[in-house]
Amino acid sequence: MNQSGIEFYREAARRSTRWHQDYLREMKKCRFDTIAVHGVYSMQEALDFNQGSLIEPVYMSTSQGYRDADEMEAALSYQVPTWCYSRIANPSIYYLEGVLALLEGYGSDLDVSCLATASGMAAIQTAVDPFLLPDPNDPSGPINFVAAGQVYGGTFQQFAVRKEKERNISWRRVFKYSDLDEWERLIDKNTRFLYGELPSNPGQTFFDLKKLTELAHSHGIPMIVDSTVATPALMRPLALGADIVVQSVSKTLCTSGFGIAGAVISRKNLTSNVDNPEMKADFALYAKTLPNRDNGPNISPMNAILALNDIRTLRSRVDMQSRSTLTVAKYLSSHKHVEQVDYLGLEAHPLHRLASEYLWLVDAEHDEQYGQPVNRYGHLMSFRLKGGARAAREVFNAFSRIYRATDLGRIKSVATIPAISTHSQQGEDARKMADVPPNLIRLCVGAEHPDDIINDLDTALSVLDGNKVIFTSPEFSAGGASSALLGNKE
Numbered sequence: 194m195n196q197s198g199i200e201f202y203r204e205a206a207r208r209s210t211r212w213h214q215d216y217l218r219e220m221k222k223c224r225f226d227t228i229a230v231h232g233v234y235s236m237q238e239a240l241d242f243n244q245g246s247l248i249e250p251v252y253m254s255t256s257q258g259y260r261d262a263d264e265m266e267a268a269l270s271y272q273v274p275t276w277c278y279s280r281i282a283n284p285s286i287y288y289l290e291g292v293l294a295l296l297e298g299y300g301s302d303l304d305v306s307c308l309a310t311a312s313g314m315a316a317i318q319t320a321v322d323p324f325l326l327p328d329p330n331d332p333s334g335p336i337n338f339v340a341a342g343q344v345y346g347g348t349f350q351q352f353a354v355r356k357e358k359e360r361n362i363s364w365r366r367v368f369k370y371s372d373l374d375e376w377e378r379l380i381d382k383n384t385r386f387l388y389g390e391l392p393s394n395p396g397q398t399f400f401d402l403k404k405l406t407e408l409a410h411s412h413g414i415p416m417i418v419d420s421t422v423a424t425p426a427l428m429r430p431l432a433l434g435a436d437i438v439v440q441s442v443s444k445t446l447c448t449s450g451f452g453i454a455g456a457v458i459s460r461k462n463l464t465s466n467v468d469n470p471e472m473k474a475d476f477a478l479y480a481k482t483l484p485n486r487d488n489g490p491n492i493s494p495m496n497a498i499l500a501l502n503d504i505r506t507l508r509s510r511v512d513m514q515s516r517s518t519l520t521v522a523k524y525l526s527s528h529k530h531v532e533q534v535d536y537l538g539l540e541a542h543p544l545h546r547l548a549s550e551y552l553w554l555v556d557a558e559h560d561e562q563y564g565q566p567v568n569r570y571g572h573l574m575s576f577r578l579k580g581g582a583r584a585a586r587e588v589f590n591a592f593s594r595i596y597r598a599t600d601l602g603r604i605k606s607v608a609t610i611p612a613i614s615t616h617s618q619q620g621e622d623a624r625k626m627a628d629v630p631p632n633l634i635r636l637c638v639g640a641e642h643p644d645d646i647i648n649d650l651d652t653a654l655s656v657l658d659g660n661k662v663i664f665t666s667p668e669f670s671a672g673g674a675s676s677a678l679l680g681n682k683e
């Protein structure tokens with residue numbers, strides 16, 4: 194047989210694609226943990242192509258070299274799978290995309306695809322922008338989308354400034370999520386999608402995803418869900434009917450905090466009133482090979498592998514951190530200086546019952562320890578101090594184990610005051626509507642023993658009784674590398 198020619202390469206690609214599809218089919222029969230550990234990287238690939246490397250290699254390369262002009266032509270016209278150029282595709286990035294597609298599709302027979310991006314915000318932009326193009330029959334006509342009013346601060350800015358202010362696309366905000374009528378009243382023929390965070394950050398609001406998805410589909414539009422806080426260890430929206438999931442991979446998925454990353458995960462043949470058959474057929478593939486190829490918000494291979502490495506232990510970590518968070522939430526609920534604790538895992542939370550219909554630890558029924566389905570609620574919670582903003586700041590300043598940072602999902606416990614950080618840009622009124630008061634501390638419990646986190650909270654809360662906490666002395670906090678840069682080191 195002729196060892197070159199476009200047809201030769203196409204045939205080789207068909208064989209390897211078939212082989213890979215068979216491998217994926219076998220992988221799908223495995224449990225969640227096995228998929229998280231091995232993903233799409235097979236032993237055959239390790240032995241035949243990667244010198245036996247047990248761990249997925251980081252292909253730190255901008256591009257792929259080709260054997261001849263025919264292979265190059267076949268590759269660059271997308272007739273064969275290719276790593277052509279890392280802005281578009283790269284093997285290490287594919288390892289991450291492959292495992293996320295498998296995990297978000299876990300437990301269903303859905304055919305799922307995934308596109309990794311440089312950040313969660315890039316993932317959101319990638320997920321929504323193809324739906325926000327002008328109508329070719331009415332190029333200056335109005336466009337809107339209906340989305341929860343309580344969203345992550347960055348999402349708020351992207352929607353309120355980049356879409357609404359700069360592009361005149363209206364964001365119709367919903368505040369009572371459980372009220373399907375409120376969502377429905379805001380939908381009209383110019384609505385392009387429904388969007389919500391489940392649960393939301395930091396408010397931990399929740400909506401009935403199945404019913405909302407039915408509503409979206411009855412209007413011919415897609416349901417897009419930011420599932421960062423839940424992760425596929427607790428909920429897989431695509432299997433519940435949603436069309437697209439976005440993940441800030443930077444958070445619980447890449448818990449070590451080594452880097453920023455995002456992902457768009459989609460079902461095949463999604464619902465949309467935008468006339469673009471290619472986009473509807475395979476959204477993530479479309480975004481990868483067309484808009485993102487041209488816009489370039491891609492992830493680096495290094496960050497992809499760092500995220501992949503953390504994902505291997507996702508289920509057991511989310512289980513442990515969820516249990517610790519419940520312990521911490523219960524402690525805070527009975528503390529005299531605490532006005533309110535918001536954690537979906539607390540029975541007193543008004544959305545506890547609804548959340549309990551959706552948030553299940555994956556494979557608990559196959560776990561020797563549980564042997565039955567169990568609810569888990571993640572490691573994000575918030576609490577409000579009696580004594581307003583000042584009390585919140587004092588307690589916050591007194592943490593010595595819990596880091597003060599605008600971050601979440603970490604292996605280490607992290608807290609922030611959203612009103613002065615993640616939600617500072619959107620103004621007082623918007624914060625009020627989003628229920629982010631200045632006395633609210635968002636806490637994301639890490640993998641430390643909960644006793645030690647409770648001790649840190651206990652000491653910090655005691656400042657409200659007049660205790661002095663030594664940690665924040667100015668001499669101490671003025672030390673370190675950053676003040677050395679400022680030139681005030683002794």
Ligand SMILES: *Cc1c(COP(=O)(O)O)cnc(C)c1O
Nearest residue numbers: 312313314345394421441443454
């Ligand atoms: C952090 C976050 C984002 C944005 O992700 P980045 O990776 O920081 O760009 C989006 N949604 C939620 C819920 C988040 O917590």
